Structures are given as C-alpha cells and as structure tokens.
Amino acid sequence: MDKRFSEMNKEELRTAIAQLSEKARRAEQMGMVNEFAVHERRIALAKSYLLNPEDYSPGTLYEIEGDPGSSFVIDYMNGTFAWGFRNGNETIEAFPISMLMKKEQQ
Known part of the structure; x- marks a missing residue:
C-alpha cells in the first residue's frame, strides 16, 4: 500500500x-x-513536504513557478498549501508552497 x-x-x-x-x-x-x-x-x-510552511506568511508577495511575471499574495496557509489571490484577482486559489518563489515588491 x-x-x-x-x-x-x-x-x-x-x-x-x-x-x-x-x-x-x-x-x-x-x-x-x-x-x-x-x-x-x-x-x-x-x-x-520538504519545505517548512512557517517560512511562508500571509500578505507576502510571491511569483508562481511556471508562470513568469505572475504575482500571488498569500491570504492564509493550510498545511503545505498557500491560499490567496493571483495577479490581484478576487477569486481565491491554492498552490503547493514549492511552487511559490519570493518576489521583490516593487
């Protein structure tokens, strides 16, 4: 199994x-x-599951791996998933934290 x-x-x-x-x-x-x-x-x-979810915090801006130029702001964490908003949209989405790369705020 x-x-x-x-x-x-x-x-x-x-x-x-x-x-x-x-x-x-x-x-x-x-x-x-x-x-x-x-x-x-x-x-x-x-x-x-190899990463520490505590290293990812709500309100922080990230880029999504495989989607250059995108922005993702975490609203809340649930285990190894970050829930938030992509590119300022109003629809909440979830991504595994391994897909998020910290983005420099401009």
Whole structure:
C-alpha cells in the first residue's frame, strides 16, 4: 500500500520525487501531455513536504513557478498549501508552497 506524502520521511519523499520525475520524463517523450501534467503537480506537492510552511506568511508577495511575471499574495496557509489571490484577482486559489518563489515588491 502506498503512503501519503504527509506520512513519508525526507528520504522517501526524495525517492518518490525521483520516480515521479522519471514517469513525467517518459510521459513527455511519449507526448502524453495530461499524464505529464499530473506527474508535475504530484512532484510539486511532494516537494512541498520538504519545505517548512512557517517560512511562508500571509500578505507576502510571491511569483508562481511556471508562470513568469505572475504575482500571488498569500491570504492564509493550510498545511503545505498557500491560499490567496493571483495577479490581484478576487477569486481565491491554492498552490503547493514549492511552487511559490519570493518576489521583490516593487
């Protein structure tokens, strides 16, 4: 039976990320876009469990990995997910914290 990412230790998470990366690479080579996207999202989620959610704080401006020029402001945290608003929109969205990069406020 497979473990959830939240039940894995750091070494198990790294192994899972490596396995998912290999699956994503194969899916990309075979042109399986949807499968590739699923693996990429699972990798981002697994990487989030290697980070400390306390390093991410509400009101801070971040850029979303894979979406250059975007801005994301955290409204609140729920585990390894940050909930907030992208590009000033009024619709709340959630991202795994591994997808957020601190952005310099301008």
